[in-house]
Amino acid sequence: MNMKRFLLFLICSILSCECAVIVKDVSVAYQELNERPIIGVLSQEQSFYLHGKFPEENYTSYIAASYVKDVEKSGARVVPILIGKDRKYYEELMKKINGVLFPGGATFFNQSNGYADAAQHIYEIAQEFNDAGDYFPIFGTCLGFQLIIILASGRGTVENRSTCRSYTNLPLIFDSDFRNSKMFRDVPENMIHVLANENVTVNYHRYCILESNLQNFNLINDWRPTSYGYDDNHIKFIATYEHRRYPFYAVQFHPEKSSFEWKLSKNYAHSINAVKANRVFMDFFVSECRRNTHGFQDANEENKYLIYNYPAVFTGVLGSAFHECYFFEPRGTVSK
Incomplete structure (x- = not known):
């Protein structure tokens, strides 16, 4: 009888220790999540049109407020x-923030010291961080989606993207194993249904990335397409992809526009299903950024860098495609 009691005591002790270890691991994992993430949004060259609306200020670059709100x-x-x-500058700033968003827009990639050059620094630094075990996510939208693949291709004289015109709202055509992707594996089934069956993704692009762009530059082993769409000429383009090793993700369409861009002539999808379904993408990216624990020295330093130091300007009333914009640094170079 004493032996049975001893064995029972021993089993209970072992189980208690294992449970304690499990609880401790969960607690540690929870504590490591960053509950105050800060994300860098890359600016880009000021458009010729908007530059003409602010000739005295002579702004050099801007960020559409819809990305900030998203x-x-x-x-x-x-x-x-x-x-x-x-x-x-990019190295030091990236040590303080938890991820970077490359927004969409309408600039070229061959302008010196512009959007593409800055993105290349950020992309390479993010690779270095991740290679060293420092989890650092990147997310690209539309123009940013194309630029990430061009950067991965080596950014040669011929840009690795294809002509592809799509100016409409589309459903996603999911790859057969999309549920095994990081971006989509936890998305509720009702949102997947909306994305696959309703015209809720806002497309507004004249270039795209095709599977041939990945194959021709031997990128298919590193980059995983997870969904597709058809452009206005029925060309099948990649709509979403992710890197197989790094936490790098991108979408060809504009999730931010359903909630935050209101130009009537653009006919963006504003249904309640479109708003809810497009939350999937930035919610996912921010959850990835919570895994990064970079931070500023203190609240004072943090406050000096935040977007709140700049006024959001109502540019929709000026005829801009963007409802609101933030403007930066007069320097004199604009994008035509």
Whole structure:
């Protein structure tokens, strides 16, 4: 009888220890999540049209406020990342923030010290961080989606993207194993149904990435397409992809526009299903950024960098495609 009691005591002790270890691990994992994420949004060259609306200010770069609001709606704050800086500027700033968003827009990739040069610094630094075990996510939208693949291709004289015109709202055509992707594996089934069956993704692009763009530059082993769409000429383009090893993700369409862009002539999808379904993408990205624990020295330093130091300007009333914009650094170079 004493032996039975001893064995029972021993088993209970072992189980108690294992449970304690499990609880401890869960607690540690929870504590490591960053509940105050700050995401950098890359600015880009000022458009020729908007530059003409502010000739005296002579702004160099801008960020559409819809990207800032999209990040904020998912529970993060924004730091603007300026173009035209040296690599040290991007290295130091990225040590303080938890991820970077490459927004869409209408600039070229061959302008010196512009959007593409800044993105290349950020992309390479993020690779270095991740290779060293420092989890650092990147997310690209539309123009940013294309640029990430061009950067991965080596950014040669011929840009690795294809002509592809799509100016409409589309459903997603999911890859057969999309549920095994990081971006989509936890998305509720009702949102997947909306994305797959309703015209809720806002497309507004004249270039795209095709599977041949990945194959021709031997990128297929590193980059995983997870959904597709058909453009106005029935060309099948990649709509979403993710890197197989790094936490790098991108979408060809514009999730931010359903909630925050209101130009009547653009006919963006504003249904309640479109708003809810498009939350999937930035909610996912911000959740990835919570895994990064970078931070500023203190609240005072943090406050100096945040987007709140700049006024949001109502540009929709000026005829801009963007409802609101933030403007930065007069320097004199604009994008035609």
